Amino acid sequence: MSILRNKWVVLSPIIVAVVVFIFSLVLIPTVHPTPQQLPVAFVNEDEGVQWSNQPPINMGKTIEQAIQNMMKSNSAGKDQPPIEWIQVDSEKKAKKGMDRQDYYGALMIPKDFSKKVASLQTPNPSSPKVKIVVNQGMNAAASAIVQQILNQAADHINANVRQQLLQAMAKKGGMMTAEQAALLASPVGKEIAIVHPVGTHSANGNAPVSFVQPIWMASLAAAVLLYLAIDQRAFTHWREKLAAQVTKTVVGLLLALIAGFGLIGMADAIGFHIPSFLDMALFVSLVFFSFFAIESAVFSWVGLKGIPIFILLLFFGAPLLSMAPESMTSFYRDWVYSWLPQRFMVEGLRELFFFDPALQWNEPVSVLCWLALAGVVLVIVSAFKKGFVQESDESGKLTRS
Structure with missing residues (x-):
């Protein structure tokens, strides 16, 4: 048939293949998006505590050192970590950075963190807390990942504090009050705050x-x-x-x-x-x-x-x-x-x-x-x-x- 000899009919398979190939390239970025080095602020304002006849305690410094060691180990590896910890001097500076869209979130250690950790070994314990701040407006999907990672970091801090408390109490004979026992299951609390929320009428932030x-x-x-x-x-x-x-x-x-x-x-x-x-x-x-x-x-x-x-x-x-x-x-x-x-x-x-x-x-x-x-x-x-x-x-x- 003459129609089959038409050049456009002959070229149509090639044209279709080329178009499919070109527009298939559009899918590449969405196949497996993996966050790498999302900037997250770390704020350590812990002032530490000094008890009589005991060396000074500063849990914030311990956590800070652990994060620095984590950063060094990540930089030595081939794969980039999902977040990049950026040390910030104060909560105020971290919030300004989130207003400027510098950070997707922040992990903050308050001034009285060590003091409250130390109080867990006393008859009148007070639960310490870490503060998690998520900058949702920067990107809803990325902020959800950051919140999950910061929750895991807080859980890790919680587990370390619990282990240290058990070791300290074991040295004292293992005696504890009912209030201490209740706090021991989860000694470190989490305070989660969302800044620049996307709200409910913004297509989920999109x-x-x-x-x-x-x-x-x-x-x-x-x-x-x-x-x-x-x-x-x-x-x-x-x-x-x-x-x-x-x-x-x-x-x-x-x-x-x-x-x-x-x-x-x-x-x-x-x-x-x-x-x-x-x-x-x-x-x-x-x-x-x-x-x-x-x-x-x-x-x-x-x-x-x-x-x-x-x-x-x-x-x-x-x-x-x-x-x-x-x-x-x-x-x-x-x-x-x-x-x-x-x-x-x-x-x-x-x-x-x-x-x-x-x-x-x-x-x-x-x-x-x-x-x-x-x-x-x-x-x-x-x-x-x-x-x-x-x-x-x-x-x-x-x-x-």
């Missing part, structure tokens, strides 16, 4: 990622439509082309405001928790315009052949946006995620959702502004590109300049 696809696709559609409406026209002078590109930029700004306020309004209407409507709508408008500017710049120079670039960026970037950078392989973290434009949208929205609802000048806003500026400059400069401006010759016919 709201920032959920907003990427609508804005990315809307900006791409706008860039394509304005390219077809403006760039495909025949211009008699470069000034007309320049005016058209400026007009396209202004229309893009108006579309950005419509998209930003429209998306946040819709999200608010369907039940998302929007901490500050105006700040978030303005940020999403900035995101839309940044995306629109870089898409329009590419189309102005290479035409609609640039569409696959942005489709691939969406498909390859989407699986990474919901992951903590520490859960990615070094290739995806350094060569893909680090320069994804959607990444800055997610980081900016995460800040507005879970950390500070006020729009301010930070890294995501700065990068998006620079992207928008670069895109606008390239769009404007394209007005002077040869082959796109047509001028009239003496006979009245249009010729390419």
